[in-house]
Amino acid sequence: MDAFLLIRKNEIVRRYIVMNSFDGVLTILGIILAMFVAGVDSANLVVISCIGAIIATGISGILGGYQAEKAEKTRDLKILERHLMRKLEKTSIEKEYKKLSLVMGLANGLSSTFVGLIVLAPFFFALTKLIGLTEAFYASFALMAISLFLLGAFVGKIAKENLVYHGLLMVAAGALVGVLLYGMAVFGIL
Amino acid sequence: MAGKKQAVKVLVIDVLKPHKPSIVEFAQELCSEKSVQNANIAVTAIDEKTETVKVTLEGSSINFDAVSATVEEFGAVIHSVDKVIVGKRKVIEVPQIDKKE
Numbered sequence: 001m002d003a004f005l006l007i008r009k010n011e012i013v014r015r016y017i018v019m020n021s022f023d024g025v026l027t028i029l030g031i032i033l034a035m036f037v038a039g040v041d042s043a044n045l046v047v048i049s050c051i052g053a054i055i056a057t058g059i060s061g062i063l064g065g066y067q068a069e070k071a072e073k074t075r076d077l078k079i080l081e082r083h084l085m086r087k088l089e090k091t092s093i094e095k096e097y098k099k100l101s102l103v104m105g106l107a108n109g110l111s112s113t114f115v116g117l118i119v120l121a122p123f124f125f126a127l128t129k130l131i132g133l134t135e136a137f138y139a140s141f142a143l144m145a146i147s148l149f150l151l152g153a154f155v156g157k158i159a160k161e162n163l164v165y166h167g168l169l170m171v172a173a174g175a176l177v178g179v180l181l182y183g184m185a186v187f188g189i190l
Numbered sequence: 191m192a193g194k195k196q197a198v199k200v201l202v203i204d205v206l207k208p209h210k211p212s213i214v215e216f217a218q219e220l221c222s223e224k225s226v227q228n229a230n231i232a233v234t235a236i237d238e239k240t241e242t243v244k245v246t247l248e249g250s251s252i253n254f255d256a257v258s259a260t261v262e263e264f265g266a267v268i269h270s271v272d273k274v275i276v277g278k279r280k281v282i283e284v285p286q287i288d289k290k291e
Contacts, residue, residue: 080208080239080265083237083238083239086267090263094265
């Protein structure tokens with residue numbers, strides 16, 4: 001609840017969430033599309049490759065976001081200390097800053113992990129043989145389009161502009177990756 | 191020093207605080223100290239990163255040490271104690287009639 005309030009109040013957290021969710025979806029899109037084009041016939045391979053990427057981007061996001069934010073906040077605190085002519089250790093300001101850095105790091109890392117796992121979900125079903133691999137690919141592409149659209153709509157909501165327009169813009173970005181990769185495969189570059 | 195100390199009814203302090211958290215939160219924080227009943231905060235000067243505020247606190251027996259600890263924990267500094275009213279009832283200030291300009 002507390003973290004949710006921070007997200008509503010803090011624009012930097014929102015920015016991190018949008019940026020990294022987008023990163024997360026497109027990373028997984030790249031991997032899954034490449035596997036689709038290459039004609040991979042094992043759900044296991046798709047899941048393992050994607051989980052690897054998800055874990056790596058997640059951890060890099062958490063640590064990177066936390067460190068970057070902590071550095072900025074420490075700098076802010078030092079400037080404030082000079083103005084107030086006192087140390088700010090153990091004050092509510094310092095506590096708030098620490099909490100904020102932690103939330104930033106988590107928002108940064110977990111947002112890409114979260115959407116990554118969502119678009120990967122169909123392959124877990126394929127692993128347990130509930131659906132076929134081809135269906136899993138198509139379901140995953142559909143989930144990507146949906147999550148990109150929702151992400152775009154969220155961006156539109158922040159900007160207080162047309163939700164559908166921004167949503168379609170994000171989907172178009174995803175489609176661009178698809179077209180590029182597919183084109184490269186068709187023209188024999190890959 | 192004979193007998194029990196008299197209760198502090200009103201306390202006026204001059205405080206230097208960062209812009210954030212705002213004086214709303216500052217006032218609520220001060221009122222959450224149980225010896226303080228009412229608070230009145232006014233900004234008197236604004237700087238780049240800080241602001242100077244005049245804090246008037248009212249209570250039946252204000253605990254000054256607790257108040258200064260609260261201010262300290264908030265990340266602010268008490269610059270001066272400008273006024274205090276102590277005793278059984280609030281003393282009304284008598285206007286100085288013969289005050290020279």
